[in-house]
Amino acid sequence: MTGPPPPPQDVIEAERRVLDVLEELGAPGVVALSGGTDSALVLHLATEAWGPSNVVAATNRSESLPHEELLAARAQAAALGVEHVEVRGEELSLDAFRRNAPDRCFHCKNHLFERLTELARARGLRHVLDGANADDVGDHRPGLQAGRALGVVSPLLRAGLTKPWVRAVSKHRGLATWDKPAEACLSSRFPYGTEVTAEGLDRVDRAERALKDLGFATVRVRVHDPVARIEVPVEDLAALLAPGIRERALEAVKAAGFGYVALDIEGFRSGSLNEAL
Numbered sequence: 001m002t003g004p005p006p007p008p009q010d011v012i013e014a015e016r017r018v019l020d021v022l023e024e025l026g027a028p029g030v031v032a033l034s035g036g037t038d039s040a041l042v043l044h045l046a047t048e049a050w051g052p053s054n055v056v057a058a059t060n061r062s063e064s065l066p067h068e069e070l071l072a073a074r075a076q077a078a079a080l081g082v083e084h085v086e087v088r089g090e091e092l093s094l095d096a097f098r099r100n101a102p103d104r105c106f107h108c109k110n111h112l113f114e115r116l117t118e119l120a121r122a123r124g125l126r127h128v129l130d131g132a133n134a135d136d137v138g139d140h141r142p143g144l145q146a147g148r149a150l151g152v153v154s155p156l157l158r159a160g161l162t163k164p165w166v167r168a169v170s171k172h173r174g175l176a177t178w179d180k181p182a183e184a185c186l187s188s189r190f191p192y193g194t195e196v197t198a199e200g201l202d203r204v205d206r207a208e209r210a211l212k213d214l215g216f217a218t219v220r221v222r223v224h225d226p227v228a229r230i231e232v233p234v235e236d237l238a239a240l241l242a243p244g245i246r247e248r249a250l251e252a253v254k255a256a257g258f259g260y261v262a263l264d265i266e267g268f269r270s271g272s273l274n275e276a277l
Helices: 011-025 037-050 067-080 095-099 104-123 134-138 142-149 163-172 198-213 234-240 245-255 272-276
Strands: 029-032 055-061 083-088 127-129 220-224 227-231 260-263
Touching: 011 037, 011 163, 029 037, 029 104, 037 055, 037 067, 037 163, 055 067, 055 104, 067 083, 067 198, 083 104, 095 104, 104 127, 104 142, 198 220, 198 245, 220 272, 227 245, 234 245, 245 260
Parallel strands: 029 055, 029 127, 055 083, 227 260
Antiparallel strands: 220 227
């Protein structure tokens, strides 16, 4: 596969590129909908290009998906009048996933895309689409390899849209997700080699939801048992340490099941556990 084309010149061109990819593919198809910015835009544009009756949104309902993202995916599909299918994720049944080697994401995505390919075949749908964008090519993304092997199409990537362009088009379209903080599956909170378990995922989900309830939109709780290492953007460090907030954050994270709570003064970095690779 060749790399993505050069970045677009303006938001109209960016939008048109994605629509051209979808029109060239032709309806109908399944959109892997995570609830985030990228897949929400793919769903929106696929619905425009093909019509809502030719699109099925599918979400992996598993312990790895933050609960609020499942709710977001349901709302996004409902707003467009698109059928929403919740596929029961079973990645925790895979030894290769639980072992949490650097290729963990490959096994999870391979499992999911196999399920979505089966769904598409059963429904007579021609394509499975995901929300990968052009920035994903330069990161550690073994899930991309799984998608390519199974013929999953990434319209944003094919159109050459980086994350800033995805946000720009989403804003132009009036999507509420245009400035939504980036999320990742909860299993990404575990250092490679640390087993991923249902109990551990639940602890992370509860701790992060509690911190978001305190007003921190971008937050990660990394698992270094018995320590929880909190990442928030550098500009939010002082707010998290403010009197009253610090105590509430500490209480909430310990209540989620951690013995100690640490704050990473380097701040939030997407995929920070990949730094060890």
